[in-house]
Amino acid sequence: MTGNGRRRAPSILSALRTAAVFGSACVLAGCGVLPGATGGSGDPVTVMTWAPDNTRATNMPGMPAMGQAYARWINARGGINGRELRVLTCNEGNEPMAAAACARRAVQEGVVAVVGSYSQNGRAFMPPLEAAGIPYIGGYGLTDDEFRSPVSYPVNGGxxxxxxxxxxxxxxxxxxxxxxxxxxxxxxxxxxxxxxxxxxxxxxxxxxxxxxxxxxxxxxxxxxxxxxxxxxxxxxxxxxxxxxxxxxxxxxxxxxxxxxxxxxxxxxxxxxxxxxxxxxxxxxxxxxxxxxWYPEAGDPRWDPMKQVLREHAFADNRIDPADTGVQTTWIAYTVLTEVVESLGDEKITPGLLGRALDRGARVDTGGLTPPLRWRYEDMLGTPSTPRAVNHEVTxxxxxxxxxxxxxxxxxxxxxxxxxxxxx
Missing domain, CATH: 3.40.50.2300 (Response regulator)
Structure with missing residues (x-):
């Protein structure tokens, strides 16, 4: 922090590393290396991001779209520790059955985490993830399940x-x-x-x-x-x-x-x-x-995210850097990247990711949140939000x-x- 309590903006190097957070994107039909991606050594890291789209209620297409944009960014630079990052996307549809179907598909596709997603249907999607031990990193913070499930790692206080x-x-x-x-x-x-x-x-x-x-x-x-x-x-x-x-x-x-x-x-x-x-x-x-939950959209701490959008979103009008869902997804992928990097050359599995998070992997988000950790002693512990670790607001x-x-x-x-x- 600076002397006045304001979190210091990241250096150019750390900002670029943070911007490298989002992975290769694919739509429901499947995944592949995008043109220009170098991939790198090691097994790919496959994750999923879901959100509702084309519904009569809340739509958050910018969240999975951000994964698509950053796929081009991170894989063009060799991925995470030499691993290609593959991002599956799913339309959660604002319906319990669709949300549960997204979660079951995540299990079937062998994802190591669900990252930066939006759903009001925690009771539908969380049980399949829990059964498979798949971490849910940085959900939007809508439901009680996101703050109670042992596989959930929230980045805000809901x-x-x-x-x-x-x-x-x-x-x-x-x-x-x-x-x-x-x-x-x-x-x-x-x-x-x-x-x-x-x-x-x-x-x-x-x-x-x-x-x-x-x-x-x-x-x-x-x-x-x-x-x-x-x-x-x-x-x-x-x-x-x-x-x-x-x-x-x-x-x-x-x-x-x-x-x-x-x-x-x-x-x-x-x-x-x-x-x-x-x-x-x-x-x-x-x-x-x-x-x-976060600094206002004009704050310079968002500059690394905006730089990546300028370079790799190709004027995708689904992505608004001032949208809270887009911002939450950026932070969630920062968590994923830093934890995967901390694991070195180990084979990335849902269990390994979960253990790293539970044992105190520390994530610096460049001042967009306080440093994030999910040890027992870091959690708020209130009945409604026991797993909240970030209880700061703006x-x-x-x-x-x-x-x-x-x-x-x-x-x-x-x-x-x-x-x-x-x-």
């Missing part, structure tokens, strides 16, 4: 970390807070976590407003949230996943009533691509407070249509999560 951080962020900026969250069992935990963060600023508890997580409009909830936030100095925060944009569209359409209300959310529910699509500086998110704000840092340093929400779990 939604719990974001809500705890959002509470801390808003405690200094809002007199009253309305929370709009999914009317689900998982959503029912969110007010407690947010309120624990708010309490760090001696703040009153948020008004809890449950809402359908798949609605097309939220006029009633928006009206109630605005009213409960008070006349002045209030905030409305929402964590409805993909439908957060629908909520804030309804909020923006309410007839003016003279109230001065600030809006807020968490990364994953709102990100730079969504801000761009909804009008940028003239849209509903101008001035919004956002809590994220505070961001939308200014002139761009997400920028509100606070330069990371904020550790581990104590807040432990306190929330105790209640």
């Amino acid at each position: 939604q719990a970390a974001l809500l705890a951080g959002n509470g801390i962020q808003l405690a200094d900026s809002c007199d009253r807070v309305s929370l709009v969250r999914p009317d689900t069992l998982t959503g029912a935990d969110l007010p407690r976590i947010l309120n624990t963060g708010l309490a760090q600023g001696h703040h009153r508890t948020a008004v809890d407003i449950p809402a359908a997580d798949d609605a097309g409009e939220y006029t009633d909830e928006a009206r109630r949230a605005r009213h409960q936030a008070g006349e002045k100095g209030g905030c409305v925060t929402a964590a409805l996943g993909d439908h957060t944009a629908n909520f804030f569209d309804s909020f923006r359409r309410l007839p003016p009533d003279g109230r001065e209300i600030k809006v807020s959310s968490v990364l994953g529910s709102v990100d730079q691509p969504l801000i761009d699509r909804t009008g940028g500086a003239n849209g509903p998110f101008e001035g919004a407070y956002l809590t994220g 505070f961001q704000v939308v200014r002139k249509g761009r997400l920028v840092a509100q606070k330069e340093d990371f904020v550790d929400v581990g104590p807040t999560l432990r306190e929330a779990a105790a209640h």
Whole structure:
């Protein structure tokens, strides 16, 4: 770290090594060395990246597309320790059966890990991976299974970390807070976590407003949230996943009533691509407070990733470097590469990778996260997220249509999560 607590950007050499992280890509039909790849000595390292694509719900095509771009990068330079990196991709389809099929295919294809993937169907895909002992490295952080399964190695703190951080962020900026969250069992935990963060600023508890997580409009909830936030100095925060944009569209359409209300959310529910699509500086998110897992997209710590995209993505419009899924996938492949490199010439197997991770392989992500390790003593240990090892978040704000840092340093929400779990 630098003296002011900001993580130091990697050197050019380490940045290029980190950029070498993503592997050769192949579509569902199979795998092969891409044109120009040198391969190298040793057995190939085969992994899989899955995400939903062409569905009516959340689509994350940039995550497997990133693997395709970086296949050209790393294999043109000899692979990882002389091994070709092969990346299988699978459309998870936002459906349990499709997610389970991707996991079974990963087993059948003999992958050594599933890396940097997105799925809301942890209960469907995790059992096949567990049965085969295949590590799940750097999933998006959507499901409880990603923070409980012994074969899962998360790189962020999931939604719990974001809500705890959002509470801390808003405690200094809002007199009253309305929370709009999914009317689900998982959503029912969110007010407690947010309120624990708010309490760090001696703040009153948020008004809890449950809402359908798949609605097309939220006029009633928006009206109630605005009213409960008070006349002045209030905030409305929402964590409805993909439908957060629908909520804030309804909020923006309410007839003016003279109230001065600030809006807020968490990364994953709102990100730079969504801000761009909804009008940028003239849209509903101008001035919004956002809590994220990683530094804002303009931070120089993302430069190695952007360099690789410029050189090897060939204007692939599926990949947006400001997308949280793309960023998570980059970090996940950094983990894979550093752990494989640490194993030298040993034959890479799922079991060997898992043991290396369990025994304390340490990964430096160039300041995008704290150094990552998955030993027992590194884990948060709370009932809902026992395997979380990264419980740091960032505070961001939308200014002139761009997400920028509100606070330069990371904020550790581990104590807040432990306190929330105790209640």
